[in-house]
Amino acid sequence: MSTTSYAVLAKARAKYGRHLTDRDYSSIVACQSVAEVMVYLKSHTHFSSALSEVNERDVHRGRLEMLLRQYQFYEFDSLCRYDSSMSEGFSRYVVEKTEVEQIIRFLILLNSNSTEKFIFQFPAYFVKHTSLDINKLANARDYSEFLSALSGSVYYDILKIYKPDRRGMLPVSYMENKLYAYVLGNVFELIKKKAKGTERKELLQMFYTINDYTIFSKILRLKKYYNLSPEVIKTNLIPEYSDLNAKMIDRMCAAESSAEVFRIMQSKGCGRLINKIGYTYASDISPRVQYRMAKKYIHFSDNPSVVMISYMFLAETELTNVISMIEGIRYQLDKSIIQSLIIR
Structure with a gap:
């Protein structure tokens, strides 16, 4: 293993070593408000650097979630900067996955005639990492303008075959499937080309x-x-x-x-x-399987790229857990229900 490859492996495992513990999850679930959650994350967890400039008295759930997502994105970006044979490909995977998530969100808003909400929920930190024309996309008010905003991108070629039906509704499920097939196809091509x-x-x-x-x-x-x-x-x-x-x-x-x-x-x-895996709802099964596999590989794999993508999956799960807890506390759900949503 090269020095660079070892650095990727060591860095990913070191980042995972700071993950939230069962005690952290119990402490967060015990919080009475979103502000209390932020104070705990800021004072006791690795999210502290992302929240250091935020005043808990002025915190808003949407802003807190955005800051946490931004922190995670740059954690992934810093890991992918290591010059291993797979890092550039996984960096591309993270970007494409985020682009597809935002495109699908826009399509859902377009179906509900609510596209004006798009820019307010768009992760601003992502603008400099994508070639998509976000301003043009945010100003699109129909499907024709949406396609025009994607002109020149691979996503235009994927989505141009679709049209709104007589009610003006788009087949978002089919479109989502094609977009994720593109992202998955690139990952499998990367693995088969560069991994041995x-x-x-x-x-x-x-x-x-x-x-x-x-x-x-x-x-x-x-x-x-x-x-x-x-x-x-x-x-x-x-x-x-x-x-x-x-x-x-x-x-x-x-x-x-x-x-x-x-x-x-x-x-x-x-x-x-x-x-x-111990699931509560059928919808839990897929993310719990992903978490289980990633946890296994981050501990036992000797391959840097495997450890790196395992860390990414585990960090995504952790962030999903935190957001689920924030939402549960915000809507005053029973603590046992919030606990059941945590994947671990």
Whole structure:
């Protein structure tokens, strides 16, 4: 292992070493207000540097969340600056994933005629990291103007085939699927081109398993809440980056009940993780599997790129936990409910 590669591995593990503990989570859940949460994060956790200039008396939930997301983005960016063979590719992955999240958010607002809200929730720190014309996008008021704002980007080529229906509604689910397929495709191309041996095997296993469970969760959701046909469900999946075979996906899509979908998934090796992760809601399963795999690899992998992406996944989970706790405290949910939302 080169000195640079060792530095990436050591840096990622050092950052993970500062993660929130069970005691931190219990202390945050015990807070009575968003201001109290901010005081705790500022005084007792690694988020302190992100909040050092913020006065807890003036804190707003939206601003607190933005500061935490900004902090996380720059943590990832600093890690990707190390000159390893995979760092540049994972840096691109972080940027593309953020771009896609913002595009999807805009499309949802466009469907509800609320595009004026876009700029107020846009992560300002991200502007200098993207080639998208954010001002033009923020000022778009219809789908034609939206596409014009994306002109010259790969996202324009992906989305130009779609049109609003007679009610003016866009098929956001299909569009989301195509956008994430693009992001995943780039990750798999990176892994297959630059990774070798156990590094390649571990990275592929991680991303395949994560997408396997994303497919499983999406099938459950589309059947339960939208009662879609098997054919329509399949168009909302990304099977080309999954370890699930076509027959198994067909069986889950055609299943008569959620229990049957579970049984089919658990008949495969990776599906047996369901019984080990301790979930409260079916929607928890995919992020809990991702967390479990990342925690395993950050401790036991000797491959810098695997440890780096594992740290990113763990940090994302931690931030999701913090935001869930902030929301729960803000809306005065029962402490036991807030605890059940924490992934660990």
